[in-house]
Amino acid sequence: MTGAWLTEERVNVPELPEVETVRRGLAPVMEGARFRKVEARRPDLRFPFPKDFAARLKDQTVMGLGRRAKYLLADLSSGDVLIMHLGMSGSFRIAQNGADKPVGEFHHPRSEALPHDHVVFHMSSGATVTFNDPRRFGFMTLVPRAKLADDKMMRAIGPEPLGNEFDAAMLAKSCAGKRTSLKAALSDQRVVAGLGNIYVCEALHRAKLSPKRIASTLALRSGAPHARAAALVEGIKAVLNEAITAGGSTLRDHRQPDGELGYFQHTFRVYDRAGAACPRRDGGKIRRIVQGTRSTFYCPACQR
DNA sequence: CCGCGGGCCTGAGAGC
DNA sequence: TGCTCTCAGGCCCGCG
Numbered sequence: 001m002t003g004a005w006l007t008e009e010r011v012n013v014p015e016l017p018e019v020e021t022v023r024r025g026l027a028p029v030m031e032g033a034r035f036r037k038v039e040a041r042r043p044d045l046r047f048p049f050p051k052d053f054a055a056r057l058k059d060q061t062v063m064g065l066g067r068r069a070k071y072l073l074a075d076l077s078s079g080d081v082l083i084m085h086l087g088m089s090g091s092f093r094i095a096q097n098g099a100d101k102p103v104g105e106f107h108h109p110r111s112e113a114l115p116h117d118h119v120v121f122h123m124s125s126g127a128t129v130t131f132n133d134p135r136r137f138g139f140m141t142l143v144p145r146a147k148l149a150d151d152k153m154m155r156a157i158g159p160e161p162l163g164n165e166f167d168a169a170m171l172a173k174s175c176a177g178k179r180t181s182l183k184a185a186l187s188d189q190r191v192v193a194g195l196g197n198i199y200v201c202e203a204l205h206r207a208k209l210s211p212k213r214i215a216s217t218l219a220l221r222s223g224a225p226h227a228r229a230a231a232l233v234e235g236i237k238a239v240l241n242e243a244i245t246a247g248g249s250t251l252r253d254h255r256q257p258d259g260e261l262g263y264f265q266h267t268f269r270v271y272d273r274a275g276a277a278c279p280r281r282d283g284g285k286i287r288r289i290v291q292g293t294r295s296t297f298y299c300p301a302c303q304r
Numbered sequence: 305c306c307g308c309g310g311g312c313c314t315g316a317g318a319g320c
Numbered sequence: 321t322g323c324t325c326t327c328a329g330g331c332c333c334g335c336g
Contacts, residue, residue, distance in 0.1 A: 013328080013329060013330080014330090015330090046330095046331085046332095070330075070331095085330085085331090086330095087329090087330065087331085088328075088329055088330065135328095135329095137329080137330065137331080138330095152332095153331090187330095189330090189331085196329075196330065197328090197329060197330090198329095293329090294328090294329065295327090295328080295329090
């Protein structure tokens with residue numbers, strides 16, 4: 001993504017691309033590895049840890065590390081799935097201790113503990129994976145794999161936006177009859193999974209659609225999805241794919257030990273750019289409005 | 305069932 | 321300089 005018009009540095013809240021970037025960063029040191037020791041350094045994050053959290057992880061092998069919406073899902077040999085959410089401020093960092101080195105029960109990782117380091121995974125791969133979350137909107141929990149699909153958190157989640165099944169017809173259908181705004185509809189995880197405030201704003205700008213537009217105006221018209229729905233699907237997929245690509249390049253920068261996984265630099269066309277010029281030739285001045293207590297950024301000139 | 309708004313939480317930044 | 325206030329927002333929950 002080119003971003004010549006945006007130079008300021010910023011840290012973004014983890015949405016789908018950031019979580020996917022974290023997944024790709026953790027996979028090499030967690031998949032196929034066993035939890036040698038787990039430290040939960042406080043009784044709770046957003047929610048209390050489940051009973052015997054550390055003990056239920058210990059000696060389990062991570063069979064695969066997946067993602068659904070903004071949730072990281074570690075498939076364990078025990079039959080449990082470890083669900084991890086970054087919340088607003090969660091991040092992971094990896095320290096390599098050397099896979100061949102014997103590590104005792106009371107081994108300390110090479111790097112010092114930082115404030116808000118709440119969970120530490122000592123993996124058999126030799127990596128120490130630390131979860132840091134100042135605001136504790138994140139959480140970790142364990143659910144039996146057989147019950148995952150019925151889990152309250154997973155059950156209500158809509159289609160993955162990068163999946164083939166998410167297309168204009170599907171989006172138009174789920175917006176049919178919705179009298180709420182497009183901003184609210186796209187922020188609803190039941191309509192489409194993984195978008196947050198930032199990527200909703202960015203996708204709407206790419207689709208040239210106003211965040212205030214009534215969602216039902218994307219709905220089917222004479223049996224075919226409206227062109228606006230197609231533009232929005234395209235905008236969503238494009239901005240997410242570009243952000244994931246940008247995250248991948250950040251991961252390359254973090255190949256060295258102690259790389260922090262959770263945020264990466266990305267450039268935005270409207271988000272947090274109130275007063276700046278819209279990057280489009282026919283654009284206007286970007287505005288900030290409040291929708292449902294949250295900030296929305298958009299260009300009133302090109303977004304209709 | 306749907307939509308709306310409050311609350312959780314802490315750090316950064318503004319303003320006095 | 322140091323205090324207080326506001327804002328950031330993913331998700332759950334309760335209300336009408």
